[in-house]
Amino acid sequence: MMLELDLVTLFAIFAAGSLLLAQFAEATCLTGAVPERDELDDAHKWDLSDLYADVAAWEVEFAAMAEQIKNLAAMKGTLGQSGEALLAVLTTRDEMSVALERLYAFAMLLKDQDTRESEAQALSDRIGTLAVEYGQATSWIEPELIACGQDKVSAWCDDSEALAVFRHAFDDLFRQQQHVLSPREEELLAMGGKALSAASQAFGMLTNADMKFPNIKDADGNEVELSLARYSLFLESPDRDLRRRAFEALSGTYLSYKNTFAATLGGAVQRDVFHARARNYPSALESALHPDNVPVAVYDNLIGTIRTHLPKLHRYMDIRKKKLGLKAVHLYDMYVPLTGSEAPKIEYGDAVATVIDGLKPLGDEYLEPLKKGFGSGWIDVYEAKGKRSGAYSMGTYACHPYVLMNYNGTFNHMFTLAHEMGHALHTWFTQHNQPIPYGDYPIFLAEVASTTNEILLGDYLRERADDNTQKLFLVNQAVENIRGTVITQTMFAEFEKTVHAQAEAGEPLTFETISEIYTDLVKAYYGPAYEHDEQVSGNWVRIPHFYRGFYVYKYATSFCAASALANRILAGTPGALEGYLGFLKSGCSDYPIDILRRAGVDMSTPDPIAATMERFDNLLDELETLI
Secondary structure: OOOOOOHHHHHHHOOOOOOOHHHHHHHOOOOOOOOOHHHOOHHHOOOHHHOOOOHHHHHHHHHHHHHHHHHHHOOOOOHHHOHHHHHHHHHHHHHHHHHHHHHHHHHHHHHHHOOOOHHHHHHHHHHHHHHHHHHHHHOOHHHHHHHHOHHHHHHHHHHOHHHHOOHHHHHHHHHOHHHOOOHHHHHHHHHOHHHHOHHHHHHHHHHHHHOOOOEEEOOOOOEEEOOHHHHHHHHOOOOHHHHHHHHHHHHHHHHOOHHHHHHHHHHHHHHHHHHHHHOOOOOHHHHHHHHHOOOHHHHHHHHHHHHHOHHHHHHHHHHHHHHHOOOOEOHHHOOOOOOOOOOOEOOHHHHHHHHHHHOHHHOHHHHHHHHHHHOOOOEEOOOOOOOOOOOEEEEEOOEEEEEEOOOOOEHHHHHHHHHHHHHHHHHHHHHOOOOHHHOOOOHHHHHHHHHHHHHHHHHHHHHOOOOHHHHHHHHHHHHHHHHHHHHHHHHHHHHHHHHHHHHHOOOOOOHHHHHHHHHHHHHHHHOOOEOOOHHHHHHHHHOHHHHOOOOOHHHHHHHHHHHHHHHHHHOOOOOHHHHHHHHHHOOOOOOHHHHHHHHOOOOOOOHHHHHHHHHHHHHHHHHHHHO
């Protein structure tokens, strides 16, 4: 990563209890209404007072930060005077970045718990503006450092133990120096940060705050309000008509804004192309990979290897078609369990206990902060009106991590809980073992920790399955995890690469042209047993990750790395657990491929990807045996 913390980009990326499931159902599905936030138990809401006591306290630090930004800008021109002057600049910058991150976390979390609240929207907008000002105030640091020259900076590090902490960051900066612009050009790019994030912000507000879904009839004929959380439940229903109704209602709502979504995605793609050209990269793809020192070959290896193994996915589609007794498999048939019954349900409190038990192979050093997180206001558990959809973990160096959930009582959401706590614990270990310059981790590594948790939990549950139906569900879920996280995300990665290439060639990005790309990929990936619905051609409009350029491929590579690491831990390979905990503690103190290599997996080769697809094939053998 470059030495300067790109907080504007970081901000654009973001995005315990035991309530009985029956009570949750009564509060939501049976009445047909998503609850308001104040109807939920405080035990199931995150505690933002760990960041700030209230908005007034936030305002005090916001005002102080605005003044500090002015003081930092005044240090311009002093950096090259001596090692002591350089250390003073970097220390001031890093301390401010932590304070700014904390301000942003509070504003974002407050907004996401109810995106309709205008005060929270205003706080989020103001901190976004302040982040741009911070970017402007620090934009001169990298050009001044490069002007000093690597030899002089290295000599200063030799003479100063405090400055030597930054050595890897300095080396990384000089590796990328041809893409660092003049101080004025860097300032202009920083000034444009907020404007260039407008497409992503518009997508978020449209999908989380403004878009309204219709009522549909559930399996019992009751009118219920459709939501994203409920949609995932309906797609797991054995009632095919319900699955189809939910799919058509959700797709129809999204596609009624199809031209708007084409404009927002087109804007995000053009942002990526602009940044690549401004920094003299040959393509947006190389611009996205270079900061992590990831070769383009890693991206191409992923797509090429998965393409080679697509017959395994086609085999799974045939299995699903036959087991469900279908003439062809539609998209809305992909999530219903092959047991022929609804997915098993689990209360939130039981899910917490199960996750803890499933992660015992990671040892007490891991379990202690995990248990603390479940009981200390880290998690916002249930869906509510206006709450941001989906799930995420947010970490700040100044505070413990926070996790957003929309828990719906299914096994799938229990796995989501394990996944997000994997992110949270990765953040916790990094920030308890690394100084501020390395107190974060690149996205290339982020999904490894979360996916390792899912794999360990799945292994734990399959080993303890006490009947054939339960084991069938769990094996099917393991198959689905690879399909969804490796194969589908690779398809998304190929979609991103194609769309960006089209924009770079000067070709238009309309709803029709984007949908044509997406349609061709879906049909190629899913094969002859798949029946294509017209609405699926526009399914790309629903994917928020496309607004984080070339992000989704990291889900696939991370899953393959996590699979290899989890297998080493479960097999008791000497040094495997120590290597994994070392990975969690490394932050961004080295390049991501090197950190993973030390932990025991080499992602510079296609071998981990091929091994994961062989595991997929073995699971299909087990699935057919159980059926």
